[in-house]
Amino acid sequence: MRSYRLTAFGAAALLSLAAAVPAVADDAGADRSFTIKDPRITESSGLAASRAHPGIYWTHNDSDDGPYVFAVDSRTGKTVATITMKGVGEPRDVEAISLGSDGNLYVADIGDNLDGSWDHVWIYRFPEPKELRDATVRATQFDVKYADGPRNAEALMVHPKTGRVYIASKKEGGGGLYEGPAKLTAGSDNIFRRVGEVPWVTDGAFSPDGKELVLRSYFSARGYAFENGRLGKDYPVESPLLRQAESVTYTADGSALMYGSEGEQSDVVRVDLKNGGDSGRSGGKSPSSAGTGSDGDGVPVKGTTLTGIAVLAGIGLLLVLGRRRKKG
Secondary structure (H helix, E strand, C coil), X not given: CCCCCCCHHHHHHHHHHHHHCCCCCCCCXXXXXXXXXXXXXXXXXXXXXXXXXXXXXXXXXXXXXXXXXXXXXXXXXXXXXEEEEECCCCCCCCCEEEECCCCEEEEEEXXXXXXXXXXXXXXXXXXXXXXXXXXXXXXXXXXXXECCCCCCEEEEEECCCCCCEEEEECCCCCEEEEECCCCCCCCCEEEEEEEXXXXXXXXXXXXXXXXXXXXXXXXXXXXXXXXXXXXXXXXXXXXXXXXXXXXXXXXXXCCEEEEEECCCCCEEEEEEEHHHCCCCCECCCCCCCCCCCECCCCCEXXXXXXXXXXXXXXXXXXXXXXXXXXXX
């Protein structure tokens, strides 16, 4: 862990900068960094940008929460709809959510903290609601098995063009990318087959054009060219350091990635992409995501926004001034 010495001059400069640049865009528009304010959402483990409702992000809790999916408005951080799924079993360890090309939301009950103790896991599917209001919907349940045996996973991605479902397993030292059948079938096992090797993964997302796949872990993210259902060249992707980095999704227009985390009042941080396109390669930061990241060793740097930096700078300034008074 590297240590950083903060001078009074540097602290004052950072405080001035924070005052000049707000942590949230002045227009308070959609798809900017936001904080999930719903006290029921304490373990946001997946994230999916709505295509039917601009600025809305679908999320869910991790294990032991029930069959609930929440629509959160990125303008306010407030929940605008709670969806209760019926027609499915009791969710066990829900880890991801993705929006398919068919307009359906796919909810992935694929976690296995005992790393392969369950011989099957589940995917739940239901149409994205046309209206944002609390509702109970009937979901279709799909049984999932892996061709090479049970495993733990936290990432599910539905390809935006082919509609095919992919799962990335989570394993120390590297997992696998698994491809589902061309069409999921209810009432029988859906066998997912390993088609690629991936690092430790907590979530993933396809770009809107389906040409890029981004996979994230707790401390970093990587992008991959994606063609004909297979991984291509990989490259680093900018990602913020969050309390417990769990989720990622592209904005609906593909101009940025939105990174989420677990915990009460958890943050969702926007990172703009190079040229504002679907390339997946990170470029400049949005005003609301400036100051995020890690040092060269992948060690978290405290403070994910300019406001956070300002607070740390202020504390440092007070400490410096206090020491000088004592010496005097």
